[in-house]
Amino acid sequence: MKSLILTEKPSVAMDYAKALGNCARHDGYLEHDKYVITWAVGHLVTLKMPEDYDPALKTWAFEKLPIIPEMFDYKILDKTKNQFFNIQKLLKRSDIESILIGTDAGREGEVIARLILNQIGIMNKTVFRLWTSQALTEPVIRDLLRDPEPAENYDRLWDAGICRQKADWLVGINATRAATAKFGSGEMFSIGRVQTAVLALIVDRRREIENFKPEKYWIVEALFKNEKGSWLGKWIKDNESIIKAKDQAEAIVLRIKDKTGLVDKVEKEQKKQAPPQLYSLTELQKDANKLYGFTAKKTLDLAQALYEEHKCLSYPRTDSRVMGSKNLDVAKKKIDLLQKDYPDIFKDLVPGLVSLENKRVFDDEKLTDHHALIPFQAVPAAAKEDEKKIYFMVLKRFAAVFHADYEYEQTIIWTAVQDDLFKTTGKITLKEGWKKLYQEKSEEDTEEPDEKLPALQQGDAGQVLKVNLKEEQTKPKPDYTEATLLTDMTNPAKYVSDAEMKRLFKGDIGLGTQATRAAIIETLIERSYVERKVKKLIAMEKGCFLIDNIRKYQTISILAFPEHTGKWELELERIAQGEERSDFLDDIKAFVRTIIEELKKSTTQYQKPKNILGKCPLCGLDVVETPKAYGCSGYKEKGCNFKIWKTIAGKNISEKTAETLLSTKKSKKLKGFKSKAGKNFEAALYIDDQGNVKFQF
Numbered sequence: 001m002k003s004l005i006l007t008e009k010p011s012v013a014m015d016y017a018k019a020l021g022n023c024a025r026h027d028g029y030l031e032h033d034k035y036v037i038t039w040a041v042g043h044l045v046t047l048k049m050p051e052d053y054d055p056a057l058k059t060w061a062f063e064k065l066p067i068i069p070e071m072f073d074y075k076i077l078d079k080t081k082n083q084f085f086n087i088q089k090l091l092k093r094s095d096i097e098s099i100l101i102g103t104d105a106g107r108e109g110e111v112i113a114r115l116i117l118n119q120i121g122i123m124n125k126t127v128f129r130l131w132t133s134q135a136l137t138e139p140v141i142r143d144l145l146r147d148p149e150p151a152e153n154y155d156r157l158w159d160a161g162i163c164r165q166k167a168d169w170l171v172g173i174n175a176t177r178a179a180t181a182k183f184g185s186g187e188m189f190s191i192g193r194v195q196t197a198v199l200a201l202i203v204d205r206r207r208e209i210e211n212f213k214p215e216k217y218w219i220v221e222a223l224f225k226n227e228k229g230s231w232l233g234k235w236i237k238d239n240e241s242i243i244k245a246k247d248q249a250e251a252i253v254l255r256i257k258d259k260t261g262l263v264d265k266v267e268k269e270q271k272k273q274a275p276p277q278l279y280s281l282t283e284l285q286k287d288a289n290k291l292y293g294f295t296a297k298k299t300l301d302l303a304q305a306l307y308e309e310h311k312c313l314s315y316p317r318t319d320s321r322v323m324g325s326k327n328l329d330v331a332k333k334k335i336d337l338l339q340k341d342y343p344d345i346f347k348d349l350v351p352g353l354v355s356l357e358n359k360r361v362f363d364d365e366k367l368t369d370h371h372a373l374i375p376f377q378a379v380p381a382a383a384k385e386d387e388k389k390i391y392f393m394v395l396k397r398f399a400a401v402f403h404a405d406y407e408y409e410q411t412i413i414w415t416a417v418q419d420d421l422f423k424t425t426g427k428i429t430l431k432e433g434w435k436k437l438y439q440e441k442s443e444e445d446t447e448e449p450d451e452k453l454p455a456l457q458q459g460d461a462g463q464v465l466k467v468n469l470k471e472e473q474t475k476p477k478p479d480y481t482e483a484t485l486l487t488d489m490t491n492p493a494k495y496v497s498d499a500e501m502k503r504l505f506k507g508d509i510g511l512g513t514q515a516t517r518a519a520i521i522e523t524l525i526e527r528s529y530v531e532r533k534v535k536k537l538i539a540m541e542k543g544c545f546l547i548d549n550i551r552k553y554q555t556i557s558i559l560a561f562p563e564h565t566g567k568w569e570l571e572l573e574r575i576a577q578g579e580e581r582s583d584f585l586d587d588i589k590a591f592v593r594t595i596i597e598e599l600k601k602s603t604t605q606y607q608k609p610k611n612i613l614g615k616c617p618l619c620g621l622d623v624v625e626t627p628k629a630y631g632c633s634g635y636k637e638k639g640c641n642f643k644i645w646k647t648i649a650g651k652n653i654s655e656k657t658a659e660t661l662l663s664t665k666k667s668k669k670l671k672g673f674k675s676k677a678g679k680n681f682e683a684a685l686y687i688d689d690q691g692n693v694k695f696q697f
C-alpha cells in the first residue's frame with residue numbers, strides 16, 4: 001500500500017521526489033515504492049461566481065442585489081482542470097491507503113488542499129498533515145514523513161480559511177457590484193473587507209495633509225562656553241521649548257545676550273536598549289522598504305525565493321517575532337553552521353543568550369503557526385543581489401538577537417541664565433552590543449549621533465557666546481510609504497482595545513494577514529485608487545470619491561473605518577484558534593443586505609477627472625481628452641474649435657504624441673499613416689499658426 005502526497009506546486013513535489021529517490025515520472029505525478037507524489041497548481045477549486053448560480057447574473061444590475069447563495073458551491077478551475085483530474089484518478093486508486101497533505105503550512109495551503117479533497121472525496125482514506133516551518137531539504141522531508149500529524153490538528157485553520165473566503169466573497173461581490181452600478185459611469189469600483197479599510201487610511205492621510213495649516217513657532221538656543229568646553233542649550237519652560245509668539249522669543253534673546261549662565265543641575269543616567277526582535281514577514285517588509293525602497297510584494301517574492309529555491313531561509317509567511325522552546329536546538333545548530341560562513345557577524349554573539357531564558361527570542365506564549373524568519377544556511381553565490389540583501393537582513397537580525405544590549409549614558413545639563421532655563425542632552429556609548437551590526441543608517445533614521453559634552457558640574461559658570469533665534473513651522477504627517485502603511489495596518493492599539501482581544505492575537509495583528517498585505521497594496525494601485533510616487537503611496541481622486549461616498553451610510557461605512565474591519569479580522573482569528581463562531585457568516589449576510597438597502601438611495605455619480613494633455617495653442621485653455629479627439633476645453637464657453645483628432649490618416653495618435661505636439665508644436669517622425677490611395681507613409685505632425693494639425697514630410 002502507498003501514501004499519496006499532495007503538494008502545492010510541482011517544484012515542491014520535485015523536492016519530495018529528490019529526498020525520496022527512485023521516483024518514476026508520470027503525467028501529473030511521481031511514483032515511488034511507498035509514495036505517490038502529486039501537486040496542485042495553487043487553487044484548483046474555487047467558489048462559484050454569481051453567474052454560475054444564475055446566468056442572468058452575468059450583467060451587473062443593481063436590482064439583482066444582494067446575491068447570497070443558499071449553499072456555497074465550488075467549481076473546478078478551467079485552466080488547471082487536467083491536474084485536478086490527475087489527482088482524482090490517483091485518489092481512486094485502491095493501492096493508496098492514506099493521504100499526506102503537503103501544501104504550504106498556512107491557512108491558504110490548508111484551504112487549497114482541503115478544497116481539492118472535499119471536491120473529490122477522500123474515499124475512506126486516512127488524512128495526515130506534513131507541517132513545517134523549515135525549508136524542504138532532504139533531512140527535513142525525511143523527518144516529516146517519519147512522523148506526519150493527523151489532519152484534524154489543522155481543522156480550525158481550514159474552518160477559518162473557508163469562513164474568510166465566504167465572507168470576502170459576500171462582501172466583495174455585493175459591495176463591488178453595488179458601488180459600480182451606483183457610482184460607475186463606466187468605472188469599476190471594487191470594494192473589499194480589507195482593501196477598502198486600507199484605502200481609507202491612505203485617503204484620510206491625504207486629507208489630513210491637504211487640510212493642514214502650518215503654524216510658525218520659534219526656538220531659542222544659547223551656546224555656552226567656559227574653560228571645560230562649550231555646550232549648546234535649548235530654552236525650555238514647563239517642558240516645552242516651542243515659543244508661539246515672535247516677540248516673546250525676541251525678548252528672551254535680549255535678556256540672555258552676553259550674560260553668564262550657571263549650571264543648575266547635571267543628570268546622568270545609564271540606559272540599555274535590548275536588540276530588536278526577530279523578523280516577522282511584515283517587519284521585514286517595513287525595514288526593506290526603509291532601507292532599499294522595496295515594495296512589500298517585492299520583499300515577499302524575494303523571501304519566497306530564498307525559502308523555496310535557495311532553501312536558505314525559513315517559511316516566510318509568518319507573523320511571529322519569536323521562536324518556540326522546541327526550536328532551541330534548531331537555533332543552536334544554525335548558529336554553529338552559519339558562524340563558519342559569516343564569522344564577522346557572529347563573532348560577538350553571547351552564547352549564554354542562546355537559551356530558553358531569553359524570552360525575547362524563545363517564547364511559546366507569543367508563537368503562532370510558524371516561528372519568526374531565520375536563516376537556515378549560507379546564501380548561495382548564485383542568488384540575485386536583491387535576494388542577498390533580504391537574506392543578510394534576516395541573518396544579521398538572527399545574530400543580533402543573541403548579542404548584548406546596547407548600553408549608553410544619557411546626560412542632561414540644565415543651565416540657567418537668571419530665570420531662563422536651557423536644556424542640553426548628550427549621549428555617550430558605553431557598550432555597543434548588538435548595535436555593532438547596525439552601523440549604516442537608513443535615510444529615515446532620525447536618531448541623533450552621540451554628542452560629547454564637557455564634564456560640567458553644578459555651579460559651573462558659562463559665558464553666553466552666541467544666541468540663535470530659529471523660526472520653524474509645524475509640519476503635517478508625511479505621506480504614507482509602504483513601511484509606515486504596514487505599521488498602521490499592524491498597529492494593535494489602533495484596532496484592538498481590550499486585553500482579551502490582545503491575548504487572541506499573538507503575532508502581527510490588524511488589517512489583512514502577513515500573506516495578503518503585499519497583494520492588497522498592489523490591488524489598490526491597480527484599481528487607480530492609490531498611486532505610487534517613488535516610495536510614497538498617495539490616494540487618487542477615485543479612491544477619495546469611494547471613501548467619501550460610502551461614509552455617507554451608516555452600515556457600509558464600516559468598511560471605511562479600519563477599527564471596525566479590524567474587529568472582523570479578530571473574529572476570524574478566533575475561529576482559527578478553535579472557537580466556535582457559527583453565527584459569523586449570518587452576521588455578514590445581514591450586513592450585505594443592509595448595505596444594498598443603503599446604496600439604493602445613492603445618486604452620486606463619479607466624474608472621472610479630465611485628462612489634461614496641455615494648453616490650447618489658440619486660446620490657452622486646457623486641452624482634454626474627448627471620445628474622438630484631444631480638444632480645447634473652451635469649446636462650449638468660448639467656441640474655440642482647436643482639436644487633434646485621435647485618428648489621423650488611419651493612424652492612432654497616442655496621448656504622448658498629443659502632449660508633445662501641444663508643448664513643442666511638432667512631433668517626431670511617425671510611421672503607419674495611410675494615404676487615401678491606400679499607400680503607407682511616414683511623416684511628422686505640426687500645428688500651424690491657425691491651430692491646424694498638418695503633415696511635415
Ligand SMILES: [Zn+2]
Pocket residue numbers: 616617618619620621632633634640641642
Ligand atoms: Zn482653445
